Amino acid sequence: MALDxxxxxxxxxxxxxxxxxxxxxxxxxxxDFYERHEFPYEIVREMGRMGLFGLPFPEEYGGMGxxxxxxxxxxxxxxxxxxxxxxxxxxxxxxxxxxxYRFGTEEQKRQWLPRMCAGEMLGxxxxxxxxxxxxxxxxxxxxxxxxxxxxxxxxxxKCFITNSGTDITGLVTVTxxxxxxxxxxxxxxxxxxxxxxxxxxxxxxxxxxxxxASDTRELSFSDVRVPAANLVGAEGRGYAQxxxxxxxxxxxxxxxxTGLAQGCVDESLKYAKERHAFGRPIGTNQAIQFKLADMEMxxxxxxxxxxxxxxxLVNGEPFKKQxxxxxLHSSTIAVDNAREATQIHGGYGFMNEYPVARMWxxxxxxxxxxxxxxxxxxxxxxxxxxxx
Numbered sequence: 001m002a003l004d005x006x007x008x009x010x011x012x013x014x015x016x017x018x019x020x021x022x023x024x025x026x027x028x029x030x031x032d033f034y035e036r037h038e039f040p041y042e043i044v045r046e047m048g049r050m051g052l053f054g055l056p057f058p059e060e061y062g063g064m065g066x067x068x069x070x071x072x073x074x075x076x077x078x079x080x081x082x083x084x085x086x087x088x089x090x091x092x093x094x095x096x097x098x099x100x101y102r103f104g105t106e107e108q109k110r111q112w113l114p115r116m117c118a119g120e121m122l123g124x125x126x127x128x129x130x131x132x133x134x135x136x137x138x139x140x141x142x143x144x145x146x147x148x149x150x151x152x153x154x155x156x157x158k159c160f161i162t163n164s165g166t167d168i169t170g171l172v173t174v175t176x177x178x179x180x181x182x183x184x185x186x187x188x189x190x191x192x193x194x195x196x197x198x199x200x201x202x203x204x205x206x207x208x209x210x211x212x213a214s215d216t217r218e219l220s221f222s223d224v225r226v227p228a229a230n231l232v233g234a235e236g237r238g239y240a241q242x243x244x245x246x247x248x249x250x251x252x253x254x255x256x257x258t259g260l261a262q263g264c265v266d267e268s269l270k271y272a273k274e275r276h277a278f279g280r281p282i283g284t285n286q287a288i289q290f291k292l293a294d295m296e297m298x299x300x301x302x303x304x305x306x307x308x309x310x311x312x313l314v315n316g317e318p319f320k321k322q323x324x325x326x327x328l329h330s331s332t333i334a335v336d337n338a339r340e341a342t343q344i345h346g347g348y349g350f351m352n353e354y355p356v357a358r359m360w361x362x363x364x365x366x367x368x369x370x371x372x373x374x375x376x377x378x379x380x381x382x383x384x385x386x387x388x
Contacts, residue, residue: 006308007073014055014070018077020053021050025353030082033213034358037205040213044084048119053092054130055218057101062114068248069310072255076303079170079259080266081355083362084213086256090216091162092116094249096123099173101234103241108192112171121170124194127242127339139188141221151232152178152191154199154224155371160369165202165217169195172219175238177305191226194205199224211359214277247320249370250327251313254306257330257366262299264334264341267356268292271345282344291340298333305329321383328376331366337364 007015047053055071057063064070068230071093079086097116100108100123115121132138141156156163164172171194178189193200203218233241251352267387269292272283282288305326312319341356342349349356367373 005304008038011070011073015077017050017224018074019027019080019261021046022078022081025077025083030085030213031355031358034082037207037212039088039215039373040085041167044088044119044168046087047085049118050209052089052118053097053119056093057097057117059079061101061109061116064117067310067314068251069307072252072306074260075252075255076259076306079256083256083260084211084356085164086259087211087214087356088122089165090249090252091124092119092253093124095162096171096173098194098248099125099232099245102244103237105229107229108232111249112192115170120168122163122166122168123148123170123366124161124164124172125242125245126161126164126172126174128158128160128235130157130159130218137162139169139175139177139186141174141176143174143178143189143191145178146225149225150228151225152176152228153267154191154193154221155224156221158219160206160216161219162216163217164219164250166176166215169215171195172200173232174219174221175242178235180236181236188243190232190238191224192230192232193221194223197224197226210358210363212361245342245372248313248325250323250376251306251309251319252332253366253370254302254309254323254326257327257334257363258299258306259300260363260366261295261302261330261334261337264337264356264359265292265295265299267354267359268295268341268344271348288344291344293338295337298337299382302326302330302333308345321328321380323372324376324379324383327371328373329381331373335363337346367368 005054030195051064052074054063055066057070075090088126103383116123143152143154145151161167172194174193175188177186179187181187199222201220206216272288273281275282309322309326311318312322338360342360345356348354
């Protein structure tokens with residue numbers, strides 16, 4: 001029997017709904033937000049009303065009762081039009097809300113998840129630091145428990161944190177060293193720091209190459225005090241937690257990258273039919289046809305990869321290698337498709353009024369964020385039984 005990779009009617013209805021939203025609501029407006037480096041609160045609110053931020057969460061916490069495949073479908077359709085919007089959703093769900101859902105107490109879930117699922121509040125995940133990116137085990141931020149007040153006292157800094165400084169950001173889940181193991185290795189824990197907590201400083205937005213309508217900032221913590229109850233999961237389990245969160249997040253990023261790659265095909269196909277040179281549409285030239293054929297192949301295989309990884313996650317099967325494969329492949333072909341789309345558009349591909357210019361600028365970070373391509377290759381090799 002052949003495997004059936006087609007979507008269920010419910011998943012297809014979701015995909016079509018988000019596709020229409022992306023083209024009818026996002027596409028006409030997002031270019032102006034992007035050029036102004038401005039966060040699109042209006043669009044994010046509409047996404048919240050649609051239930052997109054609650055897609056993979058149970059209804060009891062205000063979610064839609066869906067799964068990670070549903071989230072991936074939404075991310076792919078949004079990224080076909082714009083990646084700033086897509087990464088805001090991806091980070092809000094996979095990095096902001098998911099750690100609390102996966103590892104938080106029942107009280108933490110009921111306190112934070114309903115507003116996050118409704119898109120009324122964004123959460124962020126404070127992992128990366130100025131001197132430790134891929135080496136997250138080298139975390140230098142510390143959290144010491146004050147036994148007298150039963151409060152964590154946090155000191156340190158984080159960088160490149162998405163959704164951390166918007167007007168609707170409600171919390172950042174921070175990884176910090178809370179002690180040492182017998183062998184001297186750090187015990188890393190995850191702790192919720194609500195926005196506005198004294199000593200918690202959010203820097204001005206970065207000036208970025210891409211994702212210019214999303215929020216990314218550096219954070220600093222100077223004797224920041226939060227209740228001991230803000231610990232997420234067991235003390236010392238933060239490193240293991242973030243590894244699981246990143247495994248899942250790679251599927252989401254892969255879906256986003258696939259959407260960008262497909263968006264490059266969409267825009268280039270339209271342009272190839274409309275643009276005339278030497279008395280005929282440029283799409284009649286075999287050189288352009290071959291470019292578009294390869295770009296379509298890239299998006300198609302990336303889609304199969306992320307959906308396979310998502311299906312394994314949803315069905316409770318091992319998915320670490322498949323998530324790394326999907327992330328590595330989709331991010332690579334996103335950069336490839338963006339480069340070719342720009343080439344097909346010629347001089348117009350260098351103009352910001354054309355979506356492919358945004359896609360070219362947005363594509364490179366996909367080979368870096370949530371695990372670089374080099375890290376993905378290390379993970380894949382390790383899952384194949386190879387070790388260094």
